[in-house]
Amino acid sequence: MELIWQGITAALKLLATGDAEVIGITLLTLQVSGTATFISLILGIPLGTFLALKQFPGRRFVLSLVNTGMGMPPVVVGLWVSIFLWRSGPLGFLNIMYTPTAIIMAQAIIAAPVVVALTSAAIQQTDPKLRLQIRALGASNFQYLWLIMKEVRFSLLAAVIAGFGAVVSEVGASMAVGGNIKGYSRVLTTATVLEVSKGNFDIAIALSIILSLLAYLVTLALTLFQQQRQGE
Amino acid sequence: MPTQIPIRSETLLKAENLSWVKKNKPILQGINFSLAPSEHVGLIGPNGSGKSSLLKILSFLETPTRGRLTFQGENIPRPIPLELRRKIAVVFQEPLLLDASVQDNVATGLKIRGLHREASRHRVQEWLERFGISHLSKQHARSLSGGEAQRASLARAFVLEPDIIFLDEPFSALDAPAKEALVADLASIFAKTQTTAVLISHDFNDILRLTERTVILLDGKVAAEGSPSELLHFPESHPIGKFMAHWQKA
Numbered sequence: 001m002e003l004i005w006q007g008i009t010a011a012l013k014l015l016a017t018g019d020a021e022v023i024g025i026t027l028l029t030l031q032v033s034g035t036a037t038f039i040s041l042i043l044g045i046p047l048g049t050f051l052a053l054k055q056f057p058g059r060r061f062v063l064s065l066v067n068t069g070m071g072m073p074p075v076v077v078g079l080w081v082s083i084f085l086w087r088s089g090p091l092g093f094l095n096i097m098y099t100p101t102a103i104i105m106a107q108a109i110i111a112a113p114v115v116v117a118l119t120s121a122a123i124q125q126t127d128p129k130l131r132l133q134i135r136a137l138g139a140s141n142f143q144y145l146w147l148i149m150k151e152v153r154f155s156l157l158a159a160v161i162a163g164f165g166a167v168v169s170e171v172g173a174s175m176a177v178g179g180n181i182k183g184y185s186r187v188l189t190t191a192t193v194l195e196v197s198k199g200n201f202d203i204a205i206a207l208s209i210i211l212s213l214l215a216y217l218v219t220l221a222l223t224l225f226q227q228q229r230q231g232e
Numbered sequence: 233m234p235t236q237i238p239i240r241s242e243t244l245l246k247a248e249n250l251s252w253v254k255k256n257k258p259i260l261q262g263i264n265f266s267l268a269p270s271e272h273v274g275l276i277g278p279n280g281s282g283k284s285s286l287l288k289i290l291s292f293l294e295t296p297t298r299g300r301l302t303f304q305g306e307n308i309p310r311p312i313p314l315e316l317r318r319k320i321a322v323v324f325q326e327p328l329l330l331d332a333s334v335q336d337n338v339a340t341g342l343k344i345r346g347l348h349r350e351a352s353r354h355r356v357q358e359w360l361e362r363f364g365i366s367h368l369s370k371q372h373a374r375s376l377s378g379g380e381a382q383r384a385s386l387a388r389a390f391v392l393e394p395d396i397i398f399l400d401e402p403f404s405a406l407d408a409p410a411k412e413a414l415v416a417d418l419a420s421i422f423a424k425t426q427t428t429a430v431l432i433s434h435d436f437n438d439i440l441r442l443t444e445r446t447v448i449l450l451d452g453k454v455a456a457e458g459s460p461s462e463l464l465h466f467p468e469s470h471p472i473g474k475f476m477a478h479w480q481k482a
Contacts, residue, residue, distance in 0.1 A: 129324060130330075135317075147330065
């Protein structure tokens with residue numbers, strides 16, 4: 001109990017004093033996970049829409065792969081991204097191993113299946129008759145897709161929340177491809193793991209509280225936006 | 233004596249020898265159909281006779297497997313150009329409103345056509361008033377009653393001022409008073425405007441009140457056509473007479 005109390009006290013102290021290192025780690029975490037989520041949306045929403053609306057041979061197989069991807073352990077993603085980004089790997093020429101960019105890449109791969117699967121499920125749940133009605137209103141292909149997106153906007157926001165939640169909380173991939181370099185590629189999860197391994201439980205608890213608060217505040221903002229729009 | 237149907241020289245939409253096969257099953261066979269400007273045609277037939285399928289083809293939502301379709305005398309190219317699809321409006325059995333306010337729903341088709349916001353607002357207001365739902369314009373579409381929602385759906389189609397409006401059983405989900413009021417309003421709108429319409433209905437009274445010509449579909453083929461009362465009183469064959477008698481009772 002004393003350990004928890006110490007942790008909470010240390011967290012409040014770190015927040016109150018505006019510890020530069022913690023602020024830096026927190027901002028980098030936001031930046032990396034936010035960018036990864038954004039990239040996963042750019043890739044995932046069109047792909048999810050395509051899978052929902054297009055019939056083609058092997059569609060179910062692709063959907064099952066995407067659904068499997070939702071549960072892919074981050075450490076596995078980290079391993080494969082590392083293999084690709086190693087100097088001798090296929091993408092080694094990019095020279096981004098152990099950089100925040102590598103973490104963004106790995107996290108985007110983790111979040112993308114979540115966004116694809118939730119987008120696809122949301123669009124598949126729209127009434128086919130409503131989709132026909134949108135066509136009957138004279139919509140072009142782009143207008144048709146736009147109106148369907150608007151119909152499922154709250155589910156898409158849920159995909160954003162789930163995607164961000166998946167990446168902000170993962171540690172395996174960030175550790176594997178980011179290297180947890182102080183002041184450069186250290187994010188809240190990798191910093192927490194490091195402090196635990198060093199036996200600094202009070203700082204580890206402090207970081208975990210900040211991480212939880214960060215995840216909660218971003219999710220809260222998105223949820224409030226979602227619910228406010230739904231209530232209109 | 234059978235009643236005389238006014239013969240109209242010009243044809244707005246014409247289908248010749250249309251056939252449609254879906255999943256190896258023939259849905260429509262050798263359909264010939266024509267529609268003159270300002271004409272109101274009823275399309276009737278038992279369930280599964282191909283009414284809704286024909287409506288989808290005539291409204292350019294599906295492409296026929298065989299046959300020729302002309303609009304204002306011109307062959308309809310495939311794929312059907314967007315400009316041509318935008319000359320048509322369709323109202324289905326369910327209102328199928330979008331997750332938005334009533335006025336946004338009614339304005340959707342105009343927005344799709346790139347109409348200026350101010351001009352759109354004016355037209356939306358006009359049609360909301362004609363269908364008696366202007367007081368609901370700000371209300372969310374999903375909070376409307378069945379009758380109100382179908383009025384919004386009709387306003388969304390009529391506001392486009394399309395060359396042809398297709399109505400696929402638009403009253404079937406409504407209770408009797410809501411339906412009666414809507415049919416009366418629609419009859420009044422038909423009388424005041426130059427709307428060309430095709431109506432599918434299972435109610436004989438709707439067809440009598442809203443259309444001048446009726447086409448009967450049986451097993452994916454046009455079995456007969458004429459005025460509603462002519463078809464009822466002077467059926468051309470036993471199957472038609474049987475269907476009309478059953479249909480009138482229903």
